[in-house]
Amino acid sequence: MIWSDFHRTKWNEATNYAWKNFTTPTVRRMFSFLTVLGKAALPRDKLKELTGLLQEMKTTYSLAKICRYDPRLRRLPSGDYDYDAEFEADDDNQIGCIPTLPLEPHLTQMMATSRDPEELRYLWRAWREAAGKPIRQKYLRFVQLSNEAARLNGFSDAGEYWRSDYEIDGFREEVEELWQKLSPLYQQLHAYVRAKLVEKYGEEVVPRRGPIPAHLLGNMWAQTWTNILDMTIPYPGRTSVDVTNALRIQGYSPLAMFRLAEEFFTSLGLEPMPQTFWQRSMIQKPTDREVVCHASAWDFCNGRDYRIKQCTEVNMEHLVTTHHEMGHIQYDLLYRNQPFIFRDGANPGFHEAVGDVLALSASTPRHLQSVGLLGNVDDSYETDINFLFAMALDKIAFLPFGYLMDQWRWEVFSGDTSSSNLNSRWWELRLGVQGVSPPVPRTEQDFDPGAKFHVPANVPYVRYFVSFVVQFQFHAELCKAAGHEGPLHRCDIYRSVKAGRLLRNVLSLGKSRPWTEALSVLTSGRTNKLDVEPILEYFGPLRTWLESQNRGELIGWRENEAIVLQVTRSNASLITGAVLAVIALVLLVALV
Numbered sequence: 001m002i003w004s005d006f007h008r009t010k011w012n013e014a015t016n017y018a019w020k021n022f023t024t025p026t027v028r029r030m031f032s033f034l035t036v037l038g039k040a041a042l043p044r045d046k047l048k049e050l051t052g053l054l055q056e057m058k059t060t061y062s063l064a065k066i067c068r069y070d071p072r073l074r075r076l077p078s079g080d081y082d083y084d085a086e087f088e089a090d091d092d093n094q095i096g097c098i099p100t101l102p103l104e105p106h107l108t109q110m111m112a113t114s115r116d117p118e119e120l121r122y123l124w125r126a127w128r129e130a131a132g133k134p135i136r137q138k139y140l141r142f143v144q145l146s147n148e149a150a151r152l153n154g155f156s157d158a159g160e161y162w163r164s165d166y167e168i169d170g171f172r173e174e175v176e177e178l179w180q181k182l183s184p185l186y187q188q189l190h191a192y193v194r195a196k197l198v199e200k201y202g203e204e205v206v207p208r209r210g211p212i213p214a215h216l217l218g219n220m221w222a223q224t225w226t227n228i229l230d231m232t233i234p235y236p237g238r239t240s241v242d243v244t245n246a247l248r249i250q251g252y253s254p255l256a257m258f259r260l261a262e263e264f265f266t267s268l269g270l271e272p273m274p275q276t277f278w279q280r281s282m283i284q285k286p287t288d289r290e291v292v293c294h295a296s297a298w299d300f301c302n303g304r305d306y307r308i309k310q311c312t313e314v315n316m317e318h319l320v321t322t323h324h325e326m327g328h329i330q331y332d333l334l335y336r337n338q339p340f341i342f343r344d345g346a347n348p349g350f351h352e353a354v355g356d357v358l359a360l361s362a363s364t365p366r367h368l369q370s371v372g373l374l375g376n377v378d379d380s381y382e383t384d385i386n387f388l389f390a391m392a393l394d395k396i397a398f399l400p401f402g403y404l405m406d407q408w409r410w411e412v413f414s415g416d417t418s419s420s421n422l423n424s425r426w427w428e429l430r431l432g433v434q435g436v437s438p439p440v441p442r443t444e445q446d447f448d449p450g451a452k453f454h455v456p457a458n459v460p461y462v463r464y465f466v467s468f469v470v471q472f473q474f475h476a477e478l479c480k481a482a483g484h485e486g487p488l489h490r491c492d493i494y495r496s497v498k499a500g501r502l503l504r505n506v507l508s509l510g511k512s513r514p515w516t517e518a519l520s521v522l523t524s525g526r527t528n529k530l531d532v533e534p535i536l537e538y539f540g541p542l543r544t545w546l547e548s549q550n551r552g553e554l555i556g557w558r559e560n561e562a563i564v565l566q567v568t569r570s571n572a573s574l575i576t577g578a579v580l581a582v583i584a585l586v587l588l589v590a591l592v
């Protein structure tokens with residue numbers, strides 16, 4: 001049936017009042033979800049266009065490849081690379097550039113391990129040329145259709161539709177308030193890491209008081225910084241919790257990593273992975289076909305078929321991701337007996353938190369030692385700080401990125417950000433919130449958000465910010481249930497059936513009750529709100545240490561000290577390096 005405006009109006013009227021008077025709260029709750037049609041409310045032709053655009057954007061992202069770095073790349077007088085010449089030539093393949101390097105595992109590995117700023121700068125830009133830029137126009141049309149669908153569901157735009165998943169008014173303000181409370185800790189970490197990167201690369205690459213160039217942080221999007229632990233670890237030579245070498249030396253396979261993660265869940269009395277999981281999951285990158293390598297977990301909604309798709313590499317980062325993805329499956333299993341409409345996370349952040357909560361225990365030096373992945377572990381202050389610092393490179397470094405991704409998208413959906421400032425607004429947020437800068441000039445020809453999986457795949461992102469706050473609330477409560485005494489960061493709930501029972505009680509609810517009630521169950525009624533106290537308690541000792549280390553450093557960054565002056569690319573070739581250096585010098589003298 002073609003949805004005419006008449007039919008749609010009648011459907012909206014019918015669905016908008018009748019059920020609201022039902023007396024049974026659970027039935028009313030079911031209808032509140034069932035009456036939101038999502039994209040299905042679109043007329044057939046527009047629905048077809050929307051799904052087509054989504055598929056095309058995801059395919060571009062998953063198939064994007066770049067050329068190998070060549071140090072002989074021509075350099076501009078400004079010291080920048082003559083990428084235009086390089087890429088124009090590439091387009092005709094005149095200089096033998098054949099794009100062969102995919103994001104996983106190649107570019108991910110190179111961004112993690114290269115310590116050559118020029119190679120990193122090349123990789124950073126080439127990935128955005130191949131993955132983000134090509135989908136800019138498609139994304140703008142996709143936003144239009146997404147907003148049309150949202151309006152047909154009674155929302156003002158797609159951003160309001162996304163935020164409705166959290167079922168509270170003022171969610172946007174709540175997230176802003178949480179970030180304001182967490183930002184000072186982030187700035188301390190940022191200042192310390194920046195100082196270490198100045199030591200490593202020099203001030204001409206890393207401005208001592210400016211933002212950190214995004215290509216130097218060990219990750220394609222600078223979203224977590226764990227891969228530069230080797231350059232920044234507080235007490236080198238003391239215990240380090242990066243067990244990548246141990247995993248490899250001990251001959252761990254991806255399957256063994258999955259079994260290790262599963263054993264943590266079952267040690268709490270939680271569900272083992274079903275037989276079909278082991279038969280049907282894809283846990284290694286196949287060699288015979290192209291796949292979407294970005295790790296993901298799938299519930300096939302029949303109570304039996306659950307799978308993970310992951311191009312697993314044997315390293316610590318993937319061991320943590322394995323716990324993350326298995327946490328989704330565990331949640332799917334625990335609410336599989338709920339009515340279908342309630343088989344979902346209490347809110348999306350809960351779903352993202354489950355696996356990470358267990359990983360908080362599994363990553364402790366004591367736990368890694370108990371599974372034979374870490375040798376000598378002492379209870380010294382230095383080991384504590386090294387561990388907390390490694391955890392902060394993951395959990396604290398991530399917070400501004402987890403926050404700004406949907407700040408940017410909510411503004412795009414609401415129209416506050418449009419095609420005229422689509423990319424520059426992204427960099428305003430990256431500079432202002434995260435204190436990172438682009439290593440090469442950016443213009444509105446580029447589309448850098450499009451080079452991050454969740455934008456072409458249209459997966460909301462504030463869920464991860466919520467998860468990184470709520471997972472520490474879970475950790476604190478489960479540690480209490482497990483009878484842990486001592487600092488929160490040393491807690492390991494491994495084998496605590498009491499902790500497992502509490503987790504099961506909360507997660508089995510699915511979406512049958514508002515997440516605020518699930519939080520009440522978790523905290524035995526102490527709170528039903530997102531609360532930054534547990535994460536601040538966990539990182540308390542590190543914060544004190546950072547503040548003492550950072551004495552004399554500027555906390556925060558001067559945004560106009562980005563090393564790459566925001567000139568359009570065409571001008572850059574005209575400005576000689578000398579002039580640029582003079583400008584930079586004058587700026588520095590003026591600012592000191």
Ligand SMILES: C[C@H](N[C@H](C(=O)O)[C@@H]1CCCN1C(=O)[C@@H](N)CC(=O)O)C(=O)N1CCC[C@H]1C(=O)O
Pocket residue numbers: 223294295296297298321324325328351352459464
């Ligand atoms: C590696 C992880 N992959 C996602 C996830 O597991 O959340 C995948 C892709 C998008 C949704 N998804 C799913 O699997 C969902 N089907 C899960 C569910 O809703 O049940 C990911 O994207 N992460 C982890 C940390 C931050 C973020 C990142 O890497 O930026």
Ligand SMILES: [Zn+2]
Pocket residue numbers: 324325328351352
């Ligand atoms: Zn997830």
